[in-house]
Amino acid sequence: MKMMIAIVQDKDSPRLAHNLVKAGVRATKLASTGGFLHAGNTTFIIGAENEKVEDVKEIIRNSCRSREQVVTPMSPMGSQLESYIPYPVSVQVGGATLFILDIEEFAQF
Amino acid sequence: MKMMIAIVQDKDSPRLAHNLVKAGVRATKLASTGGFLHAGNTTFIIGAENEKVEDVKEIIRNSCRSREQVVTPMSPMGSQLESYIPYPVSVQVGGATLFILDIEEFAQF
Amino acid sequence: MKMMIAIVQDKDSPRLAHNLVKAGVRATKLASTGGFLHAGNTTFIIGAENEKVEDVKEIIRNSCRSREQVVTPMSPMGSQLESYIPYPVSVQVGGATLFILDIEEFAQF
Ligand code: NI
Ligand code: NI
Ligand code: NI
Numbered sequence: 001m002k003m004m005i006a007i008v009q010d011k012d013s014p015r016l017a018h019n020l021v022k023a024g025v026r027a028t029k030l031a032s033t034g035g036f037l038h039a040g041n042t043t044f045i046i047g048a049e050n051e052k053v054e055d056v057k058e059i060i061r062n063s064c065r066s067r068e069q070v071v072t073p074m075s076p077m078g079s080q081l082e083s084y085i086p087y088p089v090s091v092q093v094g095g096a097t098l099f100i101l102d103i104e105e106f107a108q109f
Numbered sequence: 110m111k112m113m114i115a116i117v118q119d120k121d122s123p124r125l126a127h128n129l130v131k132a133g134v135r136a137t138k139l140a141s142t143g144g145f146l147h148a149g150n151t152t153f154i155i156g157a158e159n160e161k162v163e164d165v166k167e168i169i170r171n172s173c174r175s176r177e178q179v180v181t182p183m184s185p186m187g188s189q190l191e192s193y194i195p196y197p198v199s200v201q202v203g204g205a206t207l208f209i210l211d212i213e214e215f216a217q218f
Numbered sequence: 219m220k221m222m223i224a225i226v227q228d229k230d231s232p233r234l235a236h237n238l239v240k241a242g243v244r245a246t247k248l249a250s251t252g253g254f255l256h257a258g259n260t261t262f263i264i265g266a267e268n269e270k271v272e273d274v275k276e277i278i279r280n281s282c283r284s285r286e287q288v289v290t291p292m293s294p295m296g297s298q299l300e301s302y303i304p305y306p307v308s309v310q311v312g313g314a315t316l317f318i319l320d321i322e323e324f325a326q327f
Contacts, residue, residue: 007263
């Protein structure tokens, strides 16, 4: 059995939680901040059987991987509206940091 | 030395904290949600000497183990009071998930 | 690669975060309570390359180590002001508890 500690952006957290439940993977969530990722983030503690580890990695990758997202910025405050032409820009979102640790013993009471 | 990570129901958390202190076991608590247990839960990080691990497991088991609790539900909202006969039902409460990991090094500053 | 879990007093947390960033060390913070230290505390999860571990220990020691601090207590509530002579006293602040664990695998998505 392995303990997988995944730190993901808050915006990806509900999708990851949903996809873990769907795959029957047990996890608990801790609110965390700063550090690995710029925005607020969530730390998942996941207990996974050895033969499930690759599946869980795939779920984390698919739920959270760093990707470009096209957004159209709002008109800047106080700009001359007639001279402001909004155009879509690409920003980086998502990403996950994953630690996998060996568990010496696992128990449920 | 081992790191023991215990995820327990919020309602069992004060009792576990009390019993750990009584046994001279150092622990810190993190608020956590969902996953292993249905209700809100608390994650304990416990540092235990190797020879204390079985004692700590016993403390967690005694403080948190899954058990039946008999409750008498309240009269349902809007029910006809003369026709509602409350009767006690048994619900499952408690439970703990425990990971034990080996610590390579432990330090206090 | 190692996972370093450091539990420090809230008052030392911003200094530690600042010093880790300055050294290019990745960390995430979790709010935690009680246990290892008397006051509110913060749990840092730090991912460190093996050759960085001693540097990170030094950063934690320098940012958080237990030390004496001289404070002048306020006049006690309801005391006779003319008879109360405030004098500086020394109190213990800071301190850190550090666990270092081996990481089997580390990934970023
Ligand atoms: Ni779905
Ligand atoms: Ni007692
Ligand atoms: Ni500075």
